[in-house]
Amino acid sequence: MNQFKQMFIAQLKLTFREKQSWFWGIFFPVILMVIFMSIFSGSSDDEFSASVAIVNENPNPTSNMMLEQILKLDVLELETEDPVTREKADKLVKNKEVDAAIVLPESIDASFIRLVVNKEDEQGATSQALTGMLNQFVQQANLVASGVTPSFELQTEAISSGNAELSYTDFLLTGMIALAIAQGGMFGMVGLVEMRSKGLIKRLQMTPANMNLFGLSDMVMRVLFSVVQIILLSLIGVFIFGANLFINFPTLLIVFLLGTLSFTAVGYFISSFSKTTEAYMGVANIANFLMMFLSGVFFPIETMPEWIRPISNILPLTYFVEGLRESMVYETSLFTASIWAGIAIMVIWGIVTFVIGSLLYKRKSIVAVR
Secondary structure: OHHHHHHHHHHHHHHHHOHHHHHHHHHHHHHHHHHHHHHHOOOOHHHOOEEEEEEOOOOOHHHHHHHHHHOOOOOEEEOOOOOEOHHHHHHHHHOOOOOEEEEOOOOOOOOOOEEEEOHHHOOOHHHHHHHHHHHHHHHHHHHHHOOOOOOOOOOOOOOOOOOOOOOHHHHHHHHHHHHHHHHHHHHOOHHHHHHHHOOHHHHHHOOOOOHHHHHHHHHHHHHHHHHHHHHHHHHHHHHOOOOOOOOOHHHHHHHHHHHHHHHHHHHHHHHHHOOOHHHHHHHHHHHHHHHHHHOOOOOOHHHOOOOOHHHHOOOHHHHHHHHHHHHHOOOOOOOOHHHHHHHHHHHHHHHHHHHHHHHHHHHHHOOOOO
């Protein structure tokens, strides 16, 4: 026990001295989270609005009826109270002073309503939303004109296993926590590489020191480091950006512990074939950036191109993010098949990388390079 205590204190001191670990594990996730949440927090579908200009150069019963209905749409902000000319509307759209212009039918027999958008924003979310809204508006107008009463209507209902309405802030917070813990594991072994390059591990093996206790003390240190990360990021997300957390503690505990150990094993694997700290940081950076943007940290995987999704589905961070999101936001029970499927994939990553890393250390890495 005394030997474990001494080794733990040594690991604690080593961690404090690892500037890369502190940067990638604490400061980088905090900075990244503050930037993203400052940009995206508070945005939701309920707050969607679009500025438009209305063109009604030849008022007629049809255009006046449509204008009356359009004015009832709260999400549309009119550039001016009165309709403008087509020429002025085009100018407003080109200069991006409005999101779009709506050109009403020029005669009672006209069969179309025109939506004018800027070419640069044609595929943007606002243009797409306006197109969908006007399509629905035209369909309803057609039914009214033909005297047909709609038999069906769409009713949208949002449900969640959580206890409140969720926002992008909640989504991003759990993604950043998972990313921080993963980075802490992948970058946390830089000290081990330095010890090996200086021959300290080989000298340590020549002493009565128990190497199993050395590894155990390092894992305990990583877990405590991750606890600091999850608490710090949660406090910032909740008290500064108003994130909502509905935590299922048993699920969170299992996902957190196994995820932390799995990414520590990935870092251990990278350190096993890296002869210098520079090489180690290079490989860890590649792995980090690959997983950062492909694992659903910032945006749902469902929004990615289909050819990228198979890559996302094999990355351990994908399942760690989903596990933390399920346990911290959706309050999902531990007895859920999707939770255990994700945990199984993370554990497989942890076991495989640890075993391969151990074999590499035994074959060549223990030998000092100088």
